[in-house]
Amino acid sequence: MDDLVQATNLGRRFGRRWAVARLDLTIQPNERLLIIGPNGCGKTTLLRVLSTLLPAHQGSINWFNGDTEPRKHIGLMGHDPGVYEDLSASDNLRVFSKLMGTEPGDTANLLQMVGLDDRSDPVARYSAGMRRRLALALLLQKQPRLALLDEPFAQMDPGGIAQVSSAIHALPGAVVIASHQVQHAAPLCKRAVLMDEGQIRWTGPADKAEAAWRALHKERGDL
């Protein structure tokens, strides 16, 4: 099977600090991959580079077998929700679907999948958790071949976590999740990767992720 994404010797720096270094990663089509690591290990940077929004300073990435316009098929749920605060949730969905040139479809249904009511309030009135749910809905709407989620469970209440999990199940294509909440993210993924200081230290099955995490802490002397 051809790799969906192939990253070789990836490097990205900010000023004099390498946020991601010597990174080799392949992502298979429809794979579910978990990325864990301590704060500042480069997870967010890696996701942004994989999304094409951030160019790499070193190494190379190949998306979808050399597709020259990969952005069409990539979705990112980043730290910022990526929404228009003056518009309502369904307005946002409609705006982006129009921009993509597709039909908005059933926006109420999409919102329900992430646990949002179809209110006419502008997003500015939403809580942080609600905004992130909308970001997830936008991602679902795009139906990307590669979905990148940066801390999807952050700022979610327990009900929200369940909804985010089921929404992630509904994503087509490959899904890469970067998360601290290993206990929620690991069941959704098959493979996991542990990052530290910009490099990959370990890769293995997702159910071993917690053990790898403990091993890293032991090495650092945190426990």
Added chain:
Amino acid sequence: MKATLRILQKDLLIEWRARSRTVALLSFAYTILLLFAFAIGPDAAALRQHAGAYLWLGLLLSSTLLLDRTMRIEFEAGAMSKLMLVPVPATGLFYGKALANLFQLCVVGAFSIPLVFVVCDAELVESIGWLLATLFLGAAGLAAPGTLYSAMIARLSGKQLLLPLMLFPLVVPVMVAAVKATSLAMLGDPMNQIESWLTLLVCFNLVYWSLCGVLFGRVVEA
């Protein structure tokens, strides 16, 4: 081309939903005009003479607020990243936003004109067509470079003060031409000069609407 239209629609939708901000902007424009009148004092002749200048100064000051705001909405919640991922072509994004800015500037201008006429006791000697053409071309002259520069500034956090400074040199030809043409329309144009001023505005717009469209892509990429 389609992208331009969709971005234009999106921006107009946002401004419609947030129309309280437009009302605030109009109030700002009105306040400026009234302040000018107060500053000049009860000198009716001076007010009438310079009504064109007050109109455009009010528009210029309002435009810095407007341009900053319409670009900031793309960055404050990270919508720009989503736009880049659609992907929306940079030129489509530029022209869509610039046209939306143009529309809103025309709205502010259209609401300001009656106030200027009332406060300055101005007349319209030449046909209203000239006045409206001047409004449109002058607003366009502000919109194109303003959209480009506001995108530059929006990325630099906390540097909003730079926008008027950056726009000022560009805006001088627009102001000169627009004020002249407006004044001639109001006070009379015996030597048929309005056309040449409008020609200058057209040339300015041709240059900047194309140049800024080309350069915009480099500004929004990482």
Added chain:
Amino acid sequence: MKSNWEIGVGILGLVMLIWAHYTGLFVAPPEAMMGDVGRILYAHVPTAWIGLLTYLVSFIAAVGAIWTGKWAWDAMVEASVEVGLLLNVLLLIQGSLWAKPTWGVYWTWDPRLTTCAIMVVAFGVVLTLRRQIEDPMRRLTLSSIATIIAFVNVPIVYLSVKWWRTLHQPYSSPDTVDGTMVTPLRVAAFGMLFLATGFVVRRWRQVSKKLAIEVQAPDLPEASPPLQVEDAE
């Protein structure tokens, strides 16, 4: 060992300027319309020509920077805008000094003077941007764009203010130059050219060096060893 030819060129320029100004001040005949006041011509005109030329260089450098993304062009943008701005401010001061005895005021909406003042702001903005932006690549992109727009704007501003002025009243300015005045003027022009070249190239070297250090990629960190994970449970 790189040659520092620009120092030699700059000194030559200075010498030429000194000769030209001496000649202009004491030897050449007074200007027909303005008398001795017209002698500022020898300083003012070369400053204007070379100032504009320097800005043209910055425009070309900015286009080169945007096109190629190479730091050498970026350094040239900074160097030429700095020198151009210096000449520009000088021009403003000279223009005001000329205006006072000629028109009775330090400032007037003469198209050239007005364009000059606006250019100071436009190109000053370029330098301000360069100071404010930390990321070298963004700095290259944004300051080059600002330079291109500033330069494109120069003829437009000039034309619009000229039309605006001529509709008010005609203005006087020396256009014809007497034969005996041509030589010191030419020498002054070339002198200024060489001096400016010396400054620009010198500055360019300095900025290039600074940029080279700034954009130099730091070493990659050592490859971390793979993590040992016991197969628990």
